[in-house]
Amino acid sequence: MLIKNASLIITPSEVKKNQSILIEGNIIKKIGPSKGMDKTDEVIDASGFLVMPGLINAHTHLAMTLFRGYEDNLPLQKWLEKIFPVEDRLTEKHVYWGSMLGCLEMIKSGTTCFNDMYYFMDEVAKSVGKTGIRGCLTRAISSKGNWKKRLKTMTEKIKNIKNSSRIEWILGPHAIYTCSEELLVRIKELADNYNKKIHIHVSETEKELKDCLREHGKRPVEYLDDIGLMSNRTIAAHCCWLNDKEMDILSKRGVSVVHNPVSNMKLAAGIAPVVKMLEKSINVSLGTDGAASNNNLDMFEEMKTASLLQKISMKNSLALDAKTCLKMATINGAKALGINSGVIESGKKADLILINLKSPNLKPMHNPYSTIVYSCHGENVDTTIVDGKVLMKNRKTSLDEEKIYEKIEDCKAELF
Amino acid sequence: MLIKNASLIITPSEVKKNQSILIEGNIIKKIGPSKGMDKTDEVIDASGFLVMPGLINAHTHLAMTLFRGYEDNLPLQKWLEKIFPVEDRLTEKHVYWGSMLGCLEMIKSGTTCFNDMYYFMDEVAKSVGKTGIRGCLTRAISSKGNWKKRLKTMTEKIKNIKNSSRIEWILGPHAIYTCSEELLVRIKELADNYNKKIHIHVSETEKELKDCLREHGKRPVEYLDDIGLMSNRTIAAHCCWLNDKEMDILSKRGVSVVHNPVSNMKLAAGIAPVVKMLEKSINVSLGTDGAASNNNLDMFEEMKTASLLQKISMKNSLALDAKTCLKMATINGAKALGINSGVIESGKKADLILINLKSPNLKPMHNPYSTIVYSCHGENVDTTIVDGKVLMKNRKTSLDEEKIYEKIEDCKAELF
Structure with missing residues (x-):
């Protein structure tokens, strides 16, 4: 496939003008002038478009699209008390359709890869297979109920499962406050034995920090480090409540x-x-x-909010500039998940998006990083390419969107 | 005009299902079952759509779309030093096209009315006339240069100018740090004499507060109140640095x-x-x-950010709920500007928007307020109606969008 005459090609490290991108199979082969790259079947004319790496959503619970906006003006504990009984009623079917909706939303907003922690992960995998997106999938595990049996099932699965070209299976102990130390250690051993990443919630709330201090006499990152869970295969979601010592541990362990x-x-x-x-x-x-606590999956909004939040909280308008936000949403995400993408370079996986610059909110463009992070929304994405395949063009996917919406209404009627 | 079979009609106070809205001229005539309302020329089928009041952007500098993303990673003072010389080069033409772009962006993101403070306001008025949007327009005035002459011109203008059905002319002393006390008092008298609103920046930064304390021995709102500028005709933008006493003054004065x-x-x-x-x-x-400090004009994003910022800064997830945000962006804006709109009720001006609910980020809908504020973007707006006229339908306007983009490129080449 040839993406021809791209007005702008943006990656966190460089800006290229009026070049073309040759894709062979699922890999970016070459970037340069169009000449000599013409002999391909599929040509996308990208004049008037900005081409950038697909965005990587490095922490989500995809099927929670079903809960989008459900009772979301309650105190956290009461809100969870509303969510949990519905989650207990979830079946394979609900998770499949919730995930299908999430995949559709991500494809339509320029996300090409996501890192998911939820239940009925075979259903999430089916939705990834069906829609063409890329995903790291993790079955959330906690010490609730018969966890030894679940761990055994998980061990069998991890032993036998093969990653496909678009699906990576990893491990997901939910958090320190839902997993016993024994379970955490067992998961760590499993991850070591099978060279798997570990996706875990860390220090999301002050309560988690205080409970950890009371229970273990140390802070969450220290506790996790002491039992061996902090490594360069660990993906720690949130990390809101860290002190310097904890940051040093995270840095040292990679x-x-x-x-x-x-x-x-x-x-x-x-x-x-x-x-x-x-x-x-x-x-x-x-x-x-x-989506239950967001309430959308738009990574453009996430980049902007990340920048705004650091600026206001640090009282410094220079904090977390646009380029750094783009880096976080692309190459840093790729590094976290161990995916060979996040940048437009030869040899990388062909996960790319095209932004339609003929939109009033993107005019004029003084600085493409600023345009992407501060002015753009997911709806400005025209074309989404994952693993060398076009999943959306001119904002049209090949998915049966109407059917997904109908099934979501059915799920809603059944669950709520 | 009849908006027929609206799946949902949302205003900050109520939710109506499967009703129709009859518009006569520029006024909402009736809301109820479609029966008996059929004899109209123009029918919009709103099944599958959410109908809500158009959003009101109560503080902007519209033609600053030209500066969107320009040098926006500099410290405030250095950034202003970059902006000011370009602003000095602005001519009528630049302001016209910058405003045309802004009007287009607002229409395409569901804003039906805006409150503008800038220069060459006749050009802004032309863009309002041309695009069909509603605006309150203010020529920013400061004590810089020959302000007495400018005040005289402004006085003549205010005496003679007629508001049109979509344009309201008001007064705009820029801020306490750019206007002398004498100028502020003269503007206040002018406003009193001609029953005009006053649009002013108040307590945007801590520097403004500190400088005011040093110079006047009191805080900005106290100072403005003492010289008579705080009334129910005052629109105070920002108000970041207020103490309780100042809030009491704002409340008491309306x-x-x-x-x-x-x-x-x-x-x-x-x-x-x-x-x-x-x-x-x-x-x-x-x-x-x-747009220079945002960098878009999307009021949906503004509602969400307003809610998120109060929640995190007050450490309370219940702070500023979705319904209140919608109220701020509609009826509160209408009240601020003295416009008879902001709610879907008979007798109100027909400023309405239709949201296309067939979008993955809006599915499922558990609570329409939550959907509007937390999940929606301006690009989810399908139809924008201002003053009883359809300005956008199926995301298509009747404006020459290509021409606007070309002219913006010309302005950029000339100015930067």
Whole structure:
């Protein structure tokens, strides 16, 4: 496939004008002048478009699209008390359609890869297979109920499951306050044995920090480090309540952090010290969290909110500039998930999006990074390409969108 | 005009299902079952749509769309030093096309009325006339240069100018730090004599507060009150740095405040005490500020950001709920500007928008207020109606969008 005459090609490190991108299979082969790259079947004319790496949503609970806006003006505890009984009623079918809706929303807003932690993950995998997006999938595990049996099932699965070209299976202990130390250690061993990443919630709320201090006499990151869970295969979502010592641990161990500014603000969870973490060379990526606490999956909005939140909380209008936000939403996300993408370079996976610049909110363009982060919405994305395949063009997908909406209404009627 | 079979009609106070809206001329005549309302020329089928009042952007500098993203990662003072020389080069033509772009962007994102403070306001008026949007227009005035001459010109203008059905002319002393006390008092007298509203920046930054304390021995709102500028005809933009006494003054005088959360965060200006102001019965509306410090004019984003900012800064996830945000962006804005709109009721001006609910980010809908404020973007607006006229339908306007984009490129080439 040839993406021809792209007016602008943007990656966090460089801006190229009027070049073309040759894709072979699922890999970016070459970037340069169109000449000599013409002999391909599929040509996308990208004149008038900005081409950039697809966005990577490094922390979400995809099927929670079903809960979007459900009772979301309650105190956290009461809200969870409303959510949990409905989650208990979820079946495979609900998770499948909730995930299909989430995949559709992500494709339509320029996200090409996501990192999911939920239940009935085979259904999430089916939705990834069907829609063509890329995903890291994790079955959330906690010490609730018969966890030893669940861990055994999980171990069998991890032993036998094959990653496909678009699906990576990883491990997901939910959090320190839902998992016993024994379970955490067992998961760590499993991850070590099978070289798997670990996706876990860390220090989302002040309550989590205080409970940890009371129970373990140390802070969450210290506790997790002491039992061996902090490594360069760890993806720590949130990290709102960190002190310097914890940041040093994260940095030293090479842990990737996922910042979720919209969710953190909406739930009043806390403000992650993103600028400080980046100064300490921690790999900070970006996520939307579940749609239940966001309430959409738009990574453009997430980049903007990340920047605004650091600026106001640090009282510094220079904090977290646009380029850094784009980096967090692309190459940092790719690094967190261990995906060979997030940048437009030869040899990288062909996960790209085209922004339609003929939109009033994107005019004029003085600085493309500023345009992308501060002016753009997911709806400005015209074309989404994942793994070398066009999933959306001219804002049209090949998915049966009407059917997804109908099924979502059915799920809603059944569940709520 | 008949808006038929609207799936949902939302105003801040009520939700109606499957009703129709009859518009006669520029006024909403009737809301109810479609039967008996059929004899109209123009019928819009609103099944599958959510109908809501058009959003009111109560503080902006419209032609600053030209500066969108220009050098926006500089410290405030250095940024202004970049902006000012370009502003000095602005001519009528630049302001006209910058305003045309702004009007187009607002129409395409569901804003039906805006409150503008800038220069060459006849050009802004032309853009309002041409595009069909509604505007309150103010020539910014300061004590710089020959202000007495400018005040005289302004006085002549205010004496003779007629408001049209869509344009309201008001007065705009820029701020206490750019206007002498004498000028402020003269503007106040002019406003009193001609029963005009006054649009002014108040307490945007801590510097403004500190300078005022040093210079006048009192805080900005106290100072303005002492010289008679705080009345129910005053529209005070920003108000980030208020104490209780100042809020009591604003409340007692019936001043309308405009909150600009995105701009305040982006410039790290401060966090307005919105919840407290509302508790004190102050009319708080919502604005985007200029695109130079936002960097778009999307009032949906502004509503969401307003809510998120209060929640995180008050450490309370219940702060500033969705319904209140919608109120701020509609009826509170209408009250601030003295416009008979902001709600869908018979007798009100027909400023309405239709949201296309067939969009993945809006599915499912558990609570329409939550959907509007937390999930929606301006691009989800399908139809925009101002003063009884359809300005956009199926996301198509009758404006020559290509021409606007070309002219904006010309302006950019000339100015920067």
